[in-house]
Amino acid sequence: MQAGVAHGALSGLVGYNLRRSDVYMREQFLRTLADWDIRPSQYSVMTLIASNSAVTQSGIAEALSIQRPNLVGIVLRLEKRGLIRRVVSESDRRSQVLSLTPRGARLLEELNGVIAAMDRRITACWTDAERDQLVSLLQRLWLQKP
Amino acid sequence: MQAGVAHGALSGLVGYNLRRSDVYMREQFLRTLADWDIRPSQYSVMTLIASNSAVTQSGIAEALSIQRPNLVGIVLRLEKRGLIRRVVSESDRRSQVLSLTPRGARLLEELNGVIAAMDRRITACWTDAERDQLVSLLQRLWLQKP
DNA sequence: TATTGTTATACTCTATAACTATA
C-alpha cells in the first residue's frame, strides 16, 4: 500500500481510511486557501452565518460540534477582519446575533467558488456518481448520533 | 441537517463530510479502547510493526505520515509498557529495529478483534457492498499524492 | 436555577530547527 511497508489490518478499516483521507483533504484546503488566510473552521462558521439569519454563537457551536469557548476566538477573529458583525440580541440580551458584513458576504461568494472547485478537483479520481454516493454514505455515518 | 441550523454549501462538500465522519469515528475509537488505554496512532504503529519484519522508526513514520520527532514519544511509550522492543540495527547502527514482544503480540491480537468489530458496528448503517466501495473510494483518494 | 458568552487553562496533535551518532 505504501512503498515497501505493508499496512496489514489497517487497509480494511473504515476509520483508518477516513483519517488518512481527512488529513489529505485538509492539507489541500490549507494550501489552496493560504492566500485568503482562511481555515476550514472559519469557512464553516461563515457559511452557517450566511445560511441562517439571526443565528447565535451557541447555535453555530452546536451545529458544528465546536465547544463554545473554542468558538469565541474564531468569531472574534472574523469580526476583527471585518467579515462578520456581532450584535446583542434584542429578545435575549445574553446572545450575540451573527451576520456577515457586505465585505464578508463578497468574500464568502468568492470562497464558495474556490472551495467547491477545489473539492471537485481533488476528488476528480471519482465519477460524479461515486462522489454523490460517498457523500451520501458519509452523511448516513456521522449524522447517526447514538 | 442539524436541529434547526442549515448547513448550506457544507453539506455537499466531500471535505466537510470527511471531517465530521473522521471526528465521529475517532470518538468511538477512544471510548471503545479506553479500557486498553490505546490511541489510534499506537494501534497503527503496532500493526505496522507486526506486518513488517525488521521495520525501523523511519519506515513507520513515512508509512503513516507521522513526523519522526512525533513518533519518538509513541514508541518510547509502547516500549515502556513492554509491548514493543527496540534494538539497534546490526547493518546500520543509526537505526532502531522494532518488533513486538510476546505480550505486545498477544495484546495486538485482542485489539484486532475489538477494533475490527467496532469498525463494523459503527458502520452497520451500510451494507457490506457499500462499506467495501467506500473503503475502495477512500483509498483511491488519499493514495494519490500529487 | 439555567443559559450565553467569556476567561483561563490543560492536554493532545502536529510541525520545524538543531543536535548526535552513524553512514
Add this chain to the structure above:
DNA sequence: TATAGTTATAGAGTATAACAATA
C-alpha cells in the same frame, strides 16, 4: 555530505471549570 533518532519548542485544535450577565 547525508540519514536515523532525538531533543526542544511552538503552534493548532480540543476539552473542562468557573465566572458575569441575563433569562
